[in-house]
Amino acid sequence: MNLFDQTIHLLKKEILLEWRSKYAFNGVLLYVVSTVFVCYMAFNLNQGFVDSQGYPLVWNVLFWVIILFASVNAIAKSFLQESKGRLLYYYAIAGPHAIILSKIIYNILLMTLLSILALIIYSVFFKNPTVDNLYYCITVLLGSISFSTVFTMISAIASKAGNNGTLMAILSFPVIIPVILLLIRLSKRAMDGLDRGLSTQDIVTLLAINVIVVATSLILFPFLWRD
Secondary structure, three states, rough: HHHHHHHHHHHHHHHHHHHOHHHHHHHHHHHHHHHHHHHHHHOOOOOOOOOOOOOOHHHHHHHHHHHHHHHHHOOOOOOOOOOOHHHOOOOOHHOOHHHHHHHHHHHHHHHHHHHHHHHHHHHOOOOOOOOOHHHHHHHHHHHHHHHHHHHHHHHHHHHOOOOOOHHHHHHHHHHHHHHHHHHHHHHHHHOOOOOHHHHHHHHHHHHHHHHHHHHHHHHHHHHHOOO
């Protein structure tokens, strides 16, 4: 089979396994709901907080913090849950490029679904101050793609280093910080209802980071896979 067919078959396998067990989806969804509820209970003690001037900024930053840690919980297990026997089987039937691409696409789909559900749940508990809701949703979609590409690559590297969680944190830090800053800036403009043209450069930068990360994954993963 060619690269496209291998990627599609592996992607179907990932979706089928998740549909049967719902391990990652249910676990991360529980984390999101519980975190939002705890934050709601904490902020609800201050009745004037919702009407304060700093509320939109805190609302935005808190949402991205929740999504960031949800991404870590969901995507970090991409390669951790694969047994040695299954990895050996993949090695015999598929190429490394198809494996890493299927993981990236699957994590993008998973994080997109979880991010949309998280935004809905978050908006139910907290008053949504966003002016341009459509543009905010587009920003959330870009964030899901960015987190998926970055953490999938880092998870693959960490899995070949004894699943070292510390290594994953160190490697992801230089990449994820610029992504977070760009997402917060984009989403803040959507909340303020500013002209969408002001965000064009940031969107291009964010897409460029994703292209670089995916290209780096395709270059490095065959060497990791060969080990």
